Amino acid sequence: MKINRNYLRLEDSYLFASIAQKVGEYKAAHPEKDVIRLGIGDVTLPLGAPVVEALGRAVKEMGEAETFRGYGDYEGYAFLRKAIVGYYGEKNVRVDESEVFVSEGAKSDIANILDLFDADNKVLIPDPVYPVYVDTNVMAGREILYMNGHEGNRFLPMPDADTQGDIIYICSPNNPTGAVYSKAQLKAWVDYANERGAVILFDAAYEAFVNDPELPTSIYQIEGAATCAVEICSFSKTAGFTGVRCGYTVVPHALIREGAELNSLWLRRQSTKFNGVSYITQRGAEAVFSQAGRQWVREAVGYYMENARIIADAMEELGVWYCGGKNSPYIWLKCPKAMSSWEYFDYLLNGVNVVGTPGEGFGKNGAGFFRLTAFGDVNQVKEAVRRIKEKN
Ligand code: PLP
Secondary structure, eight states, rough: OOOOOGGGGSSSHHHHHHHHHHHHHHHOEEETTEEOOOOOOOOSSOOOOOHHHHHHHHHHHTTTTTTTSOOOOOOOOHHHHHHHHHOOOOOOOTOGGGEEESSSSSSHHHHHHGGGGGGGOEEEEEEEEOOOOHHHHHHHEEEEEEEEOHHHHHGGOOTTTOOOOOOEEEEOTTTTTOOOOOHHHHHHHHHHHHHOOOEEEEOOTTGGGGOEEEESSGGGTTTTTTTEEEEEHHHHHHHHOTTTTTTTEEEETTTTETTHHHHHHHHHHHHHHHOOHHHEEEEEHHHHHHHHHHHHHHHHHHHHHHHHHHHHHHHHHHTOOOEEEESSSEEEEGGGGGGGGGHHHHHHHHOOOOEEEGGGGGGGGGGGEEEEEEEEEHHHHHHHHHHHHHOO
């Protein structure tokens, strides 16, 4: 028996363990101090009433013989896929129900979609970015190339004559940088992928946070994307589903490689390895698209974006370089006074009792940068910002 040795090539992630340890030590030494966390990537608002009611109704249905449901469709119930197609319609994007696959969240689909691709493909991943893209490809033994995000390109790397990549990850709005590609920039990626015969995996987990109507919220708003892109979406940050677990992935029929529709391959993969998302969860997700659900999402996203505005305004006032925060719940800042990410972490923790996330955790280009998130309580955000400004 031989193990998958690629697992031994994975880098240990000490980031969140180190943060927890440092915060734990500080709190033990200073139990009277009120430490504010601006580093969390999880939502804090509870589920909205429309979702809770829908979940409750579905639970009741499952408890009655006439309405009980067993295994559902691998690709998701038609009622939810229809609602998702309607949502795309509002973005002026035509998606067919058979192109939508309901999942238990974006993370697993990001990993599972790799089943469709040969191990020999070159993978192109932005640095910095959500670390799951790198680790899932290391597990599969794929060669990883990086595209560099930096201050100069505002953390939005673009293809050039030297760019290579068969599987290209794009995360927009980006975690951790909050940077969002414009339509023209995405068009350049779509053209590149179509010319090369590459596939773009477009992670739209934060699409609901895009405020600016000029910015794309789906790659399918870009001409030509249907022949080169898979889009992966999530209810996690949009509707507080991090603990409920639901998302969806769009695989267009027009996306064909080596004569095979990726849609058919994905359906085959899902029907073999996946038994669907629970009926109860899917009814909850459907309610996200109801009128009341949409209103609630607007309010919840608005609440977080107010936090983002408060943090971003403080950065402006302090003259700190940052990106994100306007169309994303993440604020990505350059550590002041040329501090390293960990020096700035210590400075904030010890000096003002605020916790954020050092940029290195998201790739080597994150060194010297720092992520603050807008998912906290507004009063705590205000207090954290007051302290940061005062200490400055
Ligand atoms: N994609 C990005 C960019 C994320 O930041 C996250 C979670 O933080 C996910 C995907 C995972 O989302 P889900 O909760 O749907 O698995």
